[in-house]
Amino acid sequence: MRRSIPLLFFALALLPAMPALAGPGFDCGRAIRQIDKAICAWDTVGMLDGRMADAFKATLAAQKDETAAASVKANQKAWLAERDRRCGLEAVTPQEGSEDGLSPKEFGQLMCLQAIYPQRIAQLMDLTVPPLVPLHVRTVPVEPLLAAYPDDWQQAGYQAMFSPDKSLMALGIEDSAGYIMQVWLYEPQSGRLAKASPRTHEGKVEKPEDIAELNSWSWGEDGRFYVRADRPLGEDSLFAADMDGYAEVTPPADIVQKFAAADAAGQAARQNSETPEVDRPPGFDDDSYDEQQGGGFTAWAQNRGHGSFELLATRKGDAEPRPIASGGWELRNFQFDPGGTRLFYNGEDGILVTDPETGVTRRLKGTRGMDLEVRPVALSADGATLVYWAVGSCTDDVADGIDPNIGDDGARRVCLAYLPAAAATSVPASETTPAKAEAVSRDPWVGEWAGSGEGSLAATIRRGTAKPDYLVIELATGTPGCSGAVTLYGKPKGATVLGESYDPNDPSAPVCRVELSLDGKGTLKTEVAGPCTTYHGTSCGFDGSLTRSEQ
Numbered sequence: 001m002r003r004s005i006p007l008l009f010f011a012l013a014l015l016p017a018m019p020a021l022a023g024p025g026f027d028c029g030r031a032i033r034q035i036d037k038a039i040c041a042w043d044t045v046g047m048l049d050g051r052m053a054d055a056f057k058a059t060l061a062a063q064k065d066e067t068a069a070a071s072v073k074a075n076q077k078a079w080l081a082e083r084d085r086r087c088g089l090e091a092v093t094p095q096e097g098s099e100d101g102l103s104p105k106e107f108g109q110l111m112c113l114q115a116i117y118p119q120r121i122a123q124l125m126d127l128t129v130p131p132l133v134p135l136h137v138r139t140v141p142v143e144p145l146l147a148a149y150p151d152d153w154q155q156a157g158y159q160a161m162f163s164p165d166k167s168l169m170a171l172g173i174e175d176s177a178g179y180i181m182q183v184w185l186y187e188p189q190s191g192r193l194a195k196a197s198p199r200t201h202e203g204k205v206e207k208p209e210d211i212a213e214l215n216s217w218s219w220g221e222d223g224r225f226y227v228r229a230d231r232p233l234g235e236d237s238l239f240a241a242d243m244d245g246y247a248e249v250t251p252p253a254d255i256v257q258k259f260a261a262a263d264a265a266g267q268a269a270r271q272n273s274e275t276p277e278v279d280r281p282p283g284f285d286d287d288s289y290d291e292q293q294g295g296g297f298t299a300w301a302q303n304r305g306h307g308s309f310e311l312l313a314t315r316k317g318d319a320e321p322r323p324i325a326s327g328g329w330e331l332r333n334f335q336f337d338p339g340g341t342r343l344f345y346n347g348e349d350g351i352l353v354t355d356p357e358t359g360v361t362r363r364l365k366g367t368r369g370m371d372l373e374v375r376p377v378a379l380s381a382d383g384a385t386l387v388y389w390a391v392g393s394c395t396d397d398v399a400d401g402i403d404p405n406i407g408d409d410g411a412r413r414v415c416l417a418y419l420p421a422a423a424a425t426s427v428p429a430s431e432t433t434p435a436k437a438e439a440v441s442r443d444p445w446v447g448e449w450a451g452s453g454e455g456s457l458a459a460t461i462r463r464g465t466a467k468p469d470y471l472v473i474e475l476a477t478g479t480p481g482c483s484g485a486v487t488l489y490g491k492p493k494g495a496t497v498l499g500e501s502y503d504p505n506d507p508s509a510p511v512c513r514v515e516l517s518l519d520g521k522g523t524l525k526t527e528v529a530g531p532c533t534t535y536h537g538t539s540c541g542f543d544g545s546l547t548r549s550e551q
Contacts, residue, residue, distance in 0.1 A: 025053020295340020453544020484536025
C-alpha cells in the first residue's frame with residue numbers, strides 16, 4: 001500500500017483536498033533498487049517523480065534540433081545519477097521525527113527526495129517555456145511589522161491596494177481569521193512604512209472606543225487613504241491616512257459615494273440562480289468565487305467540494321470554460337491583469353502565469369514551488385506590478401535550488417514584482433524560441449552546452465536569482481559505466497569563472513572546483529581545479545570542451 005508523507009517546508013500536505021495523485025514516471029512493478037522502491041512507496045514522492053517525467057517529455061518535444069534534444073537527455077541522465085548519489089539510503093543524513101515507524105535513515109532519504117525534485121521540475125519547465133522574469137523586485141521592510149506584531153506577524157496574511165498613481169500602497173495585515181486587523185501605507189520609492197489605521201481590539205469588545213472591524217477602504221481624490229472602522233458599542237468612524245500618519249475625520253463627499261456604492265453592491269449581490277441562463281458565463285454558478293475580468297475574459301474559482309477548486313476562464317463564444325489549474329483554496333487568491341493575457345495563481349512550481357487565450361503557462365521567476373506560502377495578493381490597475389507574499393525571500397527561485405547564503409527564515413515577506421509588458425506573455429509556445437535565443441546571445445555564459453572530454457559532457461548555465469552576478473552551473477559527464485553531475489556556483493571574471501560545489505544535504509562533502517573559460521569562438525572549456533571524484537567516480541571526469549546549443 002502506498003503512503004503519504006508530509007512535505008515539511010513545501011507544505012503540499014497542508015492542502016485541504018487535492019486531485020488524485022499521479023504515480024511515478026516509471027513502472028513500479030519492475031522496481032528493484034532500494035531508491036526506486038522508496039519513490040514508489042510514498043505518494044508525495046511518486047507524484048513528484050511523475051511530474052518530473054512529464055516535464056522532461058514536454059521539454060524534449062519543445063527542442064528544435066537533435067543537438068538540443070541530446071543535451072537535454074544528457075542533463076536528465078546526469079540529474080538522475082545525482083539524485084541517486086545524493087538521496088541514496090547510505091548517503092543521506094539521518095533525521096529524527098520520523099512517522100509511520102521509519103528509521104532516521106529512511107526518513108532522511110524521503111526528505112532528500114522531496115527536496116530534490118522541485119528544482120529539476122522548474123528547470124525543465126523553463127527550458128520548455130521561458131519564465132516571466134520581473135524587471136525589478138522590491139521587498140517591503142519587515143522591521144516595523146516585527147515590532148508591531150512580535151508574536152504573530154510571521155503568520156499574518158495580507159491584502160493590498162495601490163493608489164491611482166502607484167506612489168503608495170495600502171497594506172492590510174490580516175489576523176488568524178482572515179480579517180484586517182490594521183492597515184499600513186508603504187512608499188516603494190523610499191521603502192518607508194507608516195500606520196494608516198489603529199489596530200482592531202484584541203478579545204471581546206467592551207468599550208465604545210473598541211474597534212471590532214476595519215470593513216471598508218479606498219483612496220480619496222485628495223490622495224489620502226480612507227479606512228472605515230466598525231465600533232459595535234459606539235459610533236462607527238472613518239480614518240484618513242498619508243505617510244505622516246492617520247487621524248479620525250469627517251468623510252469627504254467622494255468617499256461617502258464610494259462607500260455607499262460598495263454597500264449597495266454588497267446588499268444587491270445577485271444570486272446566479274436568479275440570472276437568466278443565457279446571460280451567465282459558461283459554468284459560472286453559485287459555487288463560483290472571486291470573479292475577475294481581464295480583456296474579454298472572465299476568470300473565477302469553481303468549488304468542486306471537499307476543499308477542491310478549479311481555476312477557470314471563459315469569454316463570449318466559448319461553449320465550455322477553459323481549465324487553467326486545479327488545487328485547493330489557495331486558487332481563490334488568483335489575480336487577473338486588465339488586458340486578459342496574464343492570470344497569476346499559486347502553483348506547485350511557485351507563482352504560475354497562464355495566458356487564457358493560448359494556454360501557455362510559465363513560472364514567475366524568483367518564486368519557489370510546492371509552497372502555499374507563496375501567493376499573489378494584488379495587481380496594480382495597469383497590470384504592471386504584482387504584489388505577492390513569499391517565505392524567507394522575494395527572489396529565492398526554486399530552479400536555483402538551495403542558496404547556501406540564505407538562512408532558514410520562515411517569515412512571510414511582502415514582495416512587489418515590476419513586470420515587463422504583458423504582450424510578451426501572450427505568444428504561443430512555438431514562438432518563444434527566438435526571444436530566448438536573443439536573450440542567450442546577450443549573455444555569453446547562459447544556455448545549454450554539450451561536448452566531450454574523457455566522455456560526453458553537458459552543462460546548463462543560468463544566472464542566480466538572488467545574486468545575478470553569480471552563475472549556477474549544472475555540469476554533467478558520462479562514459480560507458482560511469483556518469484556524474486555537480487552543481488557549481490561562481491562569479492565570472494572576464495572570460496573565466498571558478499565554479500565551486502556546495503551540497504546542502506552534506507555541507508562537509510569535498511568542494512569540487514572546476515575552472516570554465518570562454519574563447520573567442522564561443523567554445524566553453526572546463527578544467528578540474530580541485531577534487532571532484534565524489535561527484536563522478538574515478539572513471540570519468542569534467543575536463544573537456546563544449547559548445548552552446550541554440551534553442
